[in-house]
Amino acid sequence: MNPQYQDIAAAFVQSYYLHFDDNEKRQTMASFYDEETSLMSFEGQNLLGRKKIMEKLSSLTFQKIAHSITKVDCQPMFDGGVLVCVLGQLKTDEDPPHTFSQTFVLKPYNEGFYVQHDVFRIAVHDAL
Amino acid sequence: MNPQYQDIAAAFVQSYYLHFDDNEKRQTMASFYDEETSLMSFEGQNLLGRKKIMEKLSSLTFQKIAHSITKVDCQPMFDGGVLVCVLGQLKTDEDPPHTFSQTFVLKPYNEGFYVQHDVFRIAVHDAL
Numbered sequence: 001m002n003p004q005y006q007d008i009a010a011a012f013v014q015s016y017y018l019h020f021d022d023n024e025k026r027q028t029m030a031s032f033y034d035e036e037t038s039l040m041s042f043e044g045q046n047l048l049g050r051k052k053i054m055e056k057l058s059s060l061t062f063q064k065i066a067h068s069i070t071k072v073d074c075q076p077m078f079d080g081g082v083l084v085c086v087l088g089q090l091k092t093d094e095d096p097p098h099t100f101s102q103t104f105v106l107k108p109y110n111e112g113f114y115v116q117h118d119v120f121r122i123a124v125h126d127a128l
Numbered sequence: 129m130n131p132q133y134q135d136i137a138a139a140f141v142q143s144y145y146l147h148f149d150d151n152e153k154r155q156t157m158a159s160f161y162d163e164e165t166s167l168m169s170f171e172g173q174n175l176l177g178r179k180k181i182m183e184k185l186s187s188l189t190f191q192k193i194a195h196s197i198t199k200v201d202c203q204p205m206f207d208g209g210v211l212v213c214v215l216g217q218l219k220t221d222e223d224p225p226h227t228f229s230q231t232f233v234l235k236p237y238n239e240g241f242y243v244q245h246d247v248f249r250i251a252v253h254d255a256l
Contacts, residue, residue, distance in 0.1 A: 041201040041213075070254070073169040073247045077233075079207070085169075085231050085247040099251045101229035103213050105205075119201045119213040123227045123251060126198070 001076035008113065009074035009084045012106060017067040020057075030054050032115050034107075040118040053118075062092035067100075082106040082113070090122075099123035129204035136241065137202035137212045140234060145195045148185075158182050160243050162235075168246040181246075190220035195228075210234040210241070218250075227251035 002008065016032065019025040033040075033050040040047040040056065047053050069088040077083055084104040089097040105117035130136065144160065147153040161168075161178040168175040168184065175181050197216040205211055212232040217225040233245035 037206070039203045041203060044199065044201065046203075068253075070251070071172065071249055073172065073249065075167045075169060075174075075245050075247065077245070078165070083231070083233060083245050083247070085229070085249070087229060087249050087251055089253050099227055099253065101213070101215060101249075101251075103211070103231045103247075105211060105233075117203050117205070117211050119203065119211070119231075121199055121201065121213065121215050121229075123198070123215055123229075125196075125217050125227065 001078060002080050002082065002108075003076075005074055005076040005082045008082050008106065009072060012082075012084060012104070012113065013069065013072050013086060016104075017069065021066055023063075026057055027054075029057060033118075034109075034114050034116070038115055038118070040120070042118075042120050043122065064091075064093055066091045068097070077105070080108045081116070129206060130208050130210065130236075131204075133202055133204040133210045136210050136234065137200060140210075140212060140232070140241065141197065141200050141214060144232075145197065149194055151191075154185055155182075157185060161246075162237075162242050162244065166243055166246070168248070170246075170248050171250065192219075192221055194219045196225070205233070208236045209244070 019029050030050050033053050035050045040053045047056050067090045071087045073085040075083045086102045090100050091097045100122050103119045106113040107116040147157050158178050161181050163178045168181045175184050195218045199215045201213040203211045214230045218228050219225045228250045231247045234241040235244040
């Protein structure tokens with residue numbers, strides 16, 4: 001298990017949302033994902049591989065987005081990867097903030113990591 | 129990758145919360161976890177191994193708890209495991225419902241699975 005998992009998770013989260021929240025940088029996020037094996041679930045839609053994932057990220061229709069991170073939990077995995085669970089709020093354009101959760105599995109690759117699994121959900125419930 | 133991953137995730141989620149929401153059954157949840165290697169993050173507190181995890185679950189002070197599951201996202205993992213991300217609401221005693229998210233990594237073991245990673249968070253934010 002990688003003893004640096006907390007630093008790896010913190011650096012990843014900072015870089016990921018910095019890219020996501022900048023309309024130009026978001027177009028360069030392909031390098032976070034593997035060409036063939038990365039899996040994303042985006043609001044229940046499943047996307048496999050870098051190309052499909054980037055098509056999804058490029059198709060999002062907001063003009064502005066801002067993620068505010070509330071908590072980052074991370075755990076070392078037995079293959080040297082890192083499990084990263086993010087809880088936060090996001091604001092798109094002039095909409096009210098929504099709670100979101102996003103889970104990443106980072107997989108070692110060369111000297112760095114790529115996103116093997118990415119699960120994103122906005123918290124919208126039927127009323128209890 | 130396990131082609132049954134969706135069925136595995138659905139059966140796991142149903143069984144897990146059925147046990148959790150029953151004060152007697154919750155005491156029998158040790159079999160979900162590995163004695164030495166299971167990792168839990170519970171509201172930021174890290175617990176390693178079945179004994180520590182069960183001590184935590186046994187120390188919870190509510191009289192009644194009910195989870196309501198909004199969404200379950202799952203992905204097959206490359207070692208035959210399953211990533212399971214749960215979004216829902218929970219009610220303890222007479223408190224108002226809170227959004228929670230919980231991520232599991234299920235690892236194959238004999239004919240079944242155990243929980244290798246478990247990350248639980250209630251969504252409480254500072255106001256944006």
